[in-house]
Amino acid sequence: MTAIGFRSHDHAQCVSTTLARAERYCVEKKLKFTAIRRRSLEILLAEHRALGAYDLLAVLGEEGLGTAPPVAYRALDFLTSAGFAHKIEGLNAYIACAHLGADHAPAFLICTSCKSVAEAEADATEGQLGEVARATGFTIRRTVIEALGLCPNCQPEAPCA
């Protein structure tokens, strides 16, 4: 299980390969990767942090891509439906997917201090929830698995830079 978000990495490449994959995926699935949608994904990808819909909207607005809330929410709907982004329910915020391409049940480690978010795969965890689900006859459609706490950089001894 890998987690991306708290370690340093080649972010420029992380962004460009993700965009390229998204592009390819849209061609394959005949989805329209329009200017607003593409730019929205770029904005989310800029940092491994969760952005509110209105934060995204503010940036889109500065760039003349729309100012009314539905603009942002439609873009986010598209990105989350396509699996390019996820909603962090605990923050009412959105984040670019760190494992684009895989059909997955994501789990998140969310730093409440610096708001950075690490995404991990949660298959084993889903198996555990799946156990209870099977026992009760429940059919799982989507899982929300989030841990709120402090990232390595924000521990009490070493406040976030």
Add this chain to the structure above:
Amino acid sequence: MTAIGFRSHDHAQCVSTTLARAERYCVEKKLKFTAIRRRSLEILLAEHRALGAYDLLAVLGEEGLGTAPPVAYRALDFLTSAGFAHKIEGLNAYIACAHLGADHAPAFLICTSCKSVAEAEADATEGQLGEVARATGFTIRRTVIEALGLCPNCQPEAPCA
């Protein structure tokens, strides 16, 4: 791992024992179980469903216990802090705790059709998230573990009554 919510059970007793436990807990911890707080818990306990803060407020209002939003949110703050209720992040709604007394990391199975919610213990799951957390140096404060789907009564073949 037990899950309460989709099976039939002696609900009157389920309610009264929970209230009694809450009462006792408040005495022990010197917490004030005021009329508003007590009634709010009763309202949440009435069904194994999640209620919005404004749904709760509407009932409180009918009973002359307050009409402004802070009334409901304060009661919910108290109930969640004391562990008498949980917030369902995926629904922005609140539900009475089904395992009152235990200090626990709850997991929820949420039926998107009839809105009923089953609460299960998630210690093992937290252990799994805890694994990633340890690996990355992340300190967990709180976990949000929710599965959205269809309960036994709302499966396609057997629509919810």
Add this chain to the structure above:
DNA sequence: GGTTGATATGTTATACCATAACACTTAGCA
């Protein structure tokens, strides 16, 4: 090329979720 239908976008308005801030009351205790 023009028509059609599906999808995307622009825009207004509104609903829902949550909290800040301040005045006032009550309960417990020195």
Add this chain to the structure above:
DNA sequence: TGCTAAGTGTTATGGTATAACATATCAACC
């Protein structure tokens, strides 16, 4: 009694999300 802490009443406002309808774009087909 009078202090203090906690709870409550109330107004106002901020943050999140969607309904509804008009317009535009584009690909497929004739």
